[in-house]
Amino acid sequence: MIEGQPLEGIFLNQKRDSLFQQAERELRHEVSIYRLKDRFEGLPNNLGNITMLDASNIPGCHYGVRNVFVPIIHHLEEVGFSVKDKYVDINPDTTILVEPSTGNSWVAFSDAAEMLGYEHIVVMPEGLPESRYRHPNGRPVKILRTPKEEYAEGMPKQLQSLIMQNRRRIALGQKIYITPNHPISSADITVKAMADLGRQLAAKLQGKAFTFVGSMGNGASICSIGEYLKENTDDARVIATESFNYGGGYDWYANTHRKPSYKKLYGIDPGNPILMKQFDAFGTNAPIGIELPLQKRAIEGGLLDDYSLFTTQATFDVYKSIPGLSQEQINNASSLPNRNKLPQSLYEAYGNSTLANIEVASQYTNEEREIVAIAYDSRKAYS
Helix, strand or coil: CCCCCCHHHHHHHHHHHHHHHHHHHHCECCCEEEEHHHCCCCCCHHHHCCEEEECCCCCCHHHCCECCHHHHHHHHHHHCEEECCEEECCCCCCEEEEEECCCCHHHHHHHHHHHCCCEEEEEEECCCCHHHHCCCCCCCCEEEEECHHHHHHHHHHHHHHHHCCHHHHHHCCCCEEECCCCCHHHHHHHHHHHHHHHHHHHHHCCCCCEEEEEECCCCHHHHHHHHHHHHHCCCCEEEEEEECCCCHHHHHHHHHCCCCCHHHHHCCCCCCHHHHCCCCCCCCCCCCCCCCHHHHHHHHCCCCCEEEEEECHHHHHHHHCCCCCCHHHHHHHHCCCEHHHCCHHHHHHECHHHHHHHHHHHHHCCCCCEEEEEECCEHHHHC
């Protein structure tokens, strides 16, 4: 017994710890690992030989076997939250959890928050397929939508507008807003929780040299799987992908690796609103105007061996209509991996961000390596 701690408090702590342990046990899932040629007939070798790390059936897919929000929320409750000279215990009575998402990672967030008793909100851009706004089991979730073409600026503003209310809400005795997945402290928790994905992959394909292809997004899968492979296998390489419509993470990578900027290559700024209206590969992008810890860790920490933008024919056609582009810039955009080139059978099975990873991975299959692409989503997520 801790000196001075009432028995009631000890009981409540034990009950809370028991709930976290239950959440850890129940919010676990399995991935599938297979070659594309074992699932699809008639694929050329550059596609058929790609190994898929398929997490598309996992709620909040790229958060993997374990739901990382359970240990992240547990850590938040342990350390609490301070605004200036005010300290707040984090628990369901004091806190509303908020998480941004363009993919379906919000499902993992919502599952953890719901099971742990938290009121919670998800911030998403408008214009996504309606299935993206629905929880797989039909459970209602509060979602705030921001215009898709303003998403590069809109999502950070949405978060900031809520969090900036905290001092006033503390003074009024109201619940405060906390976003659990952005503090630096969450990064190591996420990487540790998601290392299971890299461990399963290395065990399945023993003795192989890997090139791993995954979406940049918030950096979770790239860091977690990529770091595990680089630390535990020989000569692993890590390739991040991001939509050409967006480009924020690419520019960050280019600035830190002495490569030509997005604007120099393509004649427009990242997050161009004209291209953002065509954006349809959800969960792939590094937000512009906000640095998330795992993005910084991947881009500035030397983890990435390359950073590949991808496009579609519709996006390229819109891009060509933007005034002031040079022929060289148009040629640069036309040479980007284009998921529209993939066979129909893959289109019918996978979602857009997964197709992008497959198309990028196909550029590397002439190497004497195991080429692995992560499957984040299936086609049903776009219905």
